[in-house]
Amino acid sequence: MGIPFAVVCLFAAPVSALLFGYFFLLKRKPEWMHWPMILSCAVVGAAAASIAAQVYSGHIIDVSPFKWMPLSSWSISFGFRLDGLSAVMLCLVSLVGGLIHVYAGGYMENDPAFGRFFLAFHLFYLSMIGLVVANNYVQMYLFWEMVGLSSYLLIGFWYQKASARRASLQAFFTNRVGDIGFFLALLILMNVFPAAHTRFVELFPLLGKGSPAISWVGWFLFLAAIAKSAQFPLYFWLPDAMEGPTPVSALMHAATMVTAGIFLMARSWPLMSLVPHLPNTIAAVGAFTAVFSGIIAATRKDLKRILAYSTVSHLGIMTFGLGLGEVSSAVFHLVTHGFFKAALFLCAGNIAHALHKSTASVDETGGLLKKIPVTAVFFTVAAFSLSGIWPFAGFYSKDAILGAAFDRGGWAGAAGFAIAFLSAFYIFRMLFLAFLGPRKEQNPPEHPHEAGPMMNAPLFFIVLGALGIGWFGTEFYKLVSSGWLGASPMVKIPGFDWASFTRSTSMAGLGILAAYLWTMQWPSFDWVWRKNVPLVEKGFDADFGVKPMVAALTLLVEELSYLLGVLWDKKTWDGWIESMSAWAEDAAKSVSSLASGRLNDSLWWILLGGGVMLLRLLK
């Protein structure tokens, strides 16, 4: 079976760009490193567009041309599946990712490690593309891990900072915990079905006949998604991952990495929806994460940190949506979120760039509207999109999820209300604090300036997406449901609906109003209140106790390893083994002392030995 040329391009372009970059540019011309990468992004983007067009017209590609691990009786294949879901993801990744590449070309211009940055950055991009086009679980795991690796390299990009090193380790380790889930799911799947059936297209139709072990697979895949998509309680790595350069955060939050978990769940939904209690649990975890991190986002000062918690919150929304069975809506939200969150991050990058910092806190900003107006406009558009205000893109996707939540009622509905309110509140709080209000003069005084076209041009296109992508819901639905593997068809994305519009818009408006009052009218109230009740402030800082628990857990593992590796293994067990030589020496001394040298003594021994021999006769 031949591989379509477009699919070849998806891999060939990034791989050749990476090889060319590493072997030719890295030493000689690192400052040109972004060009092959951007070129590769263009190729991939074109390939993705053509694939999407093909899929849109109903031509699904599913080929397994290679064997990765072949044995005569057991083998893992390597192939590609391009159906609606992967086409959507592919478009998102290639488009947003490509634009962020361009942006990064400007943002990282003066970094001494420019070349290394783009190599890792493009590897990240490649991994994500590989992830979304995988046609079986094992191959997906390969790219899943490579995504983790590249995020490790990028979060720790400024490895000179201890915090960056720590954050990168934390991200990798937390993901690794999730990977246990993925790995176990793989093992169980291959245990239940023949290995070849890790291919989705063969696997999903078999599920009805599967054993109860399949529910374990569902739960383990969910664990993997929790870690990758930063759901409670494994979310804490994502805010810390802000240590990387801003384009990295943008890419990670918008297009790659965290979306991988949502993608995994969407991909496995035919499996996960069969597992008893799992969808409800997913919804609950998602809702809790959304609300929980929304609250924390509303209390943070660092711009990127606010956005990070906001991402966690929105991932929670997507998970919530998935749990409610709204797969298409959740994926749609993934796409719109990709655009507006990328826009927000790049705006935050612009702010940091303007202030010549790697990241900025709300204490250092304020009144930036006049200094960098273009960024301010972009930010505002993205913020409206995030809040879910009609007719911005965020409205369409979020509303579909919230609508389903309201329909479900009960705790889901309540969570929906809270989410709508909180998102609007924290993002507008950030917007007001950053762009409006008084400009606090810094020491030494800096001269904020607008970023160059290399940064603003891609930003513009992303903002355009954040504004208008929501208008193509119907087309999106047609695309994403093409080649859907689930037994039941996808739920259609609802169109414009006055009832839910009223509910969500009113909550969002309420949030915006609250944010305005909180920051502009009574700015002191926020800080005064938190200063007077230190416990609350501490609670916010500690993510309500999650951070100390993580620290305690880390310490526990370290202590355990010390106990085993040093106290037990080296000191006790090996010490005991080594003490055998001392025993032997003691024994040698006593044996040796038997040979007293006196003739009579040795003759006594003769008698003893002879006696024993003779006694033996009696038996």
Added chain:
Amino acid sequence: MNYLAWQISAALFVSGLCAVILRKQLLVMLFGLEIMISAALIALVAQASSFQDSNGLAAALIILCVAAAEAVVGLSLILHLRKNKTLPDTDALMNLKG
């Protein structure tokens, strides 16, 4: 079986053994050794006579010669160690040990 001869022989053997093990004077130990050999010979001879077997008697003679040779060797070794007209005991022979 000549029980009397065997009893005498056993008593002699044990007393010889006691002499060898318990006494420290080398010469006395050598005597003990000879007593042990003699004890065995007595048993042999007694048995041979009760079997009416000349082979046994001849063997006893040969063994007697061998025992004599042994005594010669022992005596020569012991007498060589004599110093100031005192004969050595095992206390003096504790140089090699451990």
Added chain:
Amino acid sequence: MILTLFWAFPIVGALFTLFSPAFNLRARWISLICAAMELYLVLEAGTGFWGGHLASLSEPGKILTYGISYSFSMDGLSWLLCLLNAFLTLIALLSSWKQDLSAGFWASFLFLEGAVMGVFLAQDLFFFYIFWEAMLIPMFFIIGLWGSENRVHAAIKFFLFTFFGSLFLLLGILALVVFHHQTTGAWSWDMNILRAPESGLYAILTFAAFVVGFGVKIPLVPIHTWLPDAHTEAPAAGSIILAGVLLKVGVYGFLRVLLPAFPNWGMKALPWLGGLAAINVIYGALSAMAQMDLKRLIAYSSIAHLGFCVLGIASRTAQGLAGGSLQLINHGLTTGALFLMVGFLYERTHKRGLADFGDLVSQAPLLTFFFGVTVFASIGLPGLNGFVGEFMSLSGMAKVSLPIAVVGVFGVTIAAFYLLPAFQAVFLGERKPASVSSRVFDLDFREQALLWLLIVPMIAIGLHPGPLLNIVGPAVGKLIL
């Protein structure tokens, strides 16, 4: 005769190297030429294994006495391991190229190479055992003569510990041979036909003797404590061979002697073997986390990685056996590379502690790159070689016993927990006093070339293990239960 040449050539080469100073020849060159020729020999002889044209290559056996026969044979697995041996010996020799060492050093490695070749090729348990033990002597001298401060203690510990295991191995071998004699009335030492009794105390004790005998070499917890000491004190080249080749013979013994002797012992006996392996994985990983010495850390990581091999093999499934065997090669490459690089660091600074280094990337970016790739291969990142072996081993074990596989998966995870922090501490962390870090300079051409030689196969196996699996798969196929 070609197979005899495989083991005899390095030994003759070793003798030649040893006496070369007497003829005013450069010992290191002699040894290098011999090692290169040996590598060529092995490569040349085994080309048929690629693509599966050749199932095995054997010499007609010659019965000598008491059923002891001089017979050698090579199938795909043996060939790969021989290749690994020849390859790593070459790397090890080149790794110490710039050091001022006596002829004995170079000769020891060739001697060791020959002995290990013998282990991988012998079909007769008597010769297997002789080669098995003959490995000890050169390694003893390599550690004891050219190691670091505490070398003598480590060398003696190594020798006694492994000899302890060998005694049990001997008992196991005798048990098989005597049982064969009792049932058939004929003496045979051929590992292909010897079988243990189906059940009973005799069988259990035989099995246990082999597990102890091979387990010391692997090493299996709790008889592993020689390994960290030996690794820590051995010279870099010695560590490369010790980890890359010598640890493999234990697992090879499992594959060639133990499992064929117990053709039906699947679920009955092997779950506890699998359990032992799982303990190995977790124990090695957790202990490695607490180590502050790079070589010690890698040594414990070897314990964990070899645990995966045993895990796969114990499952006696197609994928487990193939994966476990492949993992032998993988571990040889990755751990060999790690020790090689730690050796480079030690050569430059005479330090090994994690706390002694920091921020080496600014001085040695290439070294950092290579170390990073190797660390990720060792962690089991898909796309690099470690993953393939671990995944196949674990999926084999999952088929037999899911709980043990689950423990193994945790081990995969923890691998990151000790290797990455170490990597960060040494290469990325805070800069340590200039006296140490400033002595680190980046790799020269020879060192780069050595590392590329190790890293390219790592990536190649990770992405396309097919050819190797085609070689090892049939070789271990008959052990599938």
Added chain:
Amino acid sequence: MNPAALFLRLAPMGSGISLFCGVLGVAFAGIFKKINSGLIRALGLLSLALAAAFVFAQPANGSISALLQADPMTKAWCGVFYAGALPFLIAGTWEDEVPALLLLGSLLGMTLLAFSANLLMLFISLELLSLPVYLLVALTPAKGRPKGLSFGCPSWEAAIKYFFAGSVSAAFFLLGLACHYSATGGFAFAGNGSFLDQTAFTLMAVAALFKIGAAPWHFWLPDVYEAAEPMLSGFLSTSVKAAGVFMLMRLGQYSQASFISLLPAIGALTMIVAALAALNQTRLQRLLAYSSLGHAGVLVLGVGAWLLLGASEKNALPIFFYLFSYVFMSNGAFFFLELTGVSEWRDLRGLGKTRPVLAFCFAALALSLAGIPPTAGFLAKFLVFWQVFKAGLYVPLIAASLATLAALVYYLRIIREMYLEEGVATSKIEAGTGMVRLIVTLSAAYSAVVGFLPWILSAFQRVLG
């Protein structure tokens, strides 16, 4: 009777007669004051060669006379006796005729022992081989030993201890002989299984174990081996010990006594005692003495297994090969001491650097004594262990294995001193004579390679039929 017929009649006893003539020749040379080490050596070698030739030509077909018989074991063991004595005979100084006389006399005793057809002959030959050895120990003290405290040098002390231990055992043997005689009415080997006969064999076996030096009858052994000249220790630990083993095998072959079942335990115990006691030694010669004791343990263990397996002469191969290889290993190691004159193991320090060839030889010998493949010591020990396993003696075998492990510690200590430790010992290493050096080298060469040549076993097997 014409000379040809006389020769044919005497031929079966030719080996004994040759040695006897050798004794006479040396004695006459002494009487006529023609003492010359070359002459003595030539006479000795000639008689030994003749004896060996006669043994070689001897058909192994059973009874020769009332007192003598020849079977495959006889020939094999004569080979071991002569091979064990040969290095001493070649390399000894022989300034005086008496030691040579004693050596040849002892060899005569051994030959008769191997040929003896009944217990009386066994006893006589036992005494004949032992008495000269007691005197030899007294007359050839080790070089460099401190002269004795009050009564002569330690070699006399050792000789006295040896004499008493040996004579008490001879007395035991004699008592056993008497019991055997009264139980069966003769001196033939074959017993009748009565209680008295079993007692007889047990008493005689004690005497044999004595000769071998099995624990707990071993206390004389380290003292004697330490105090004697190293070359003599080599002879004692090979030929004389082989004689003890032969006795034990002969007794066991014919008895139905239950002491056989104790032999494996005794062997293992001996190995453990030897391994542990050797750990505590600093003097190399005493260390080697204990090492020799350990090998005695292996032999006793092997004899036990052999007896339990039916005591056929064919099966004696492991013990025979062990003894034969041990001739090289032990003589080589003791001759190394003779050659270099080292006394403490610390004197070996740095020998690997100062005298690489010598050090290599000693290392090979030590590894061979330890039983590490691919040395001859391994092959020998392996064969014995195999037989022990075949006999189902698992517990003694495991104990023996652990004792081997413990013994390895002190062998490794030797190698460690020679190669691994920094610095060089200050004491002077003597050059030694060419012959001694040759013997050390040949022994080391044999030890180093034979383990890898198991096909030579078939040659040994052919000797045993």
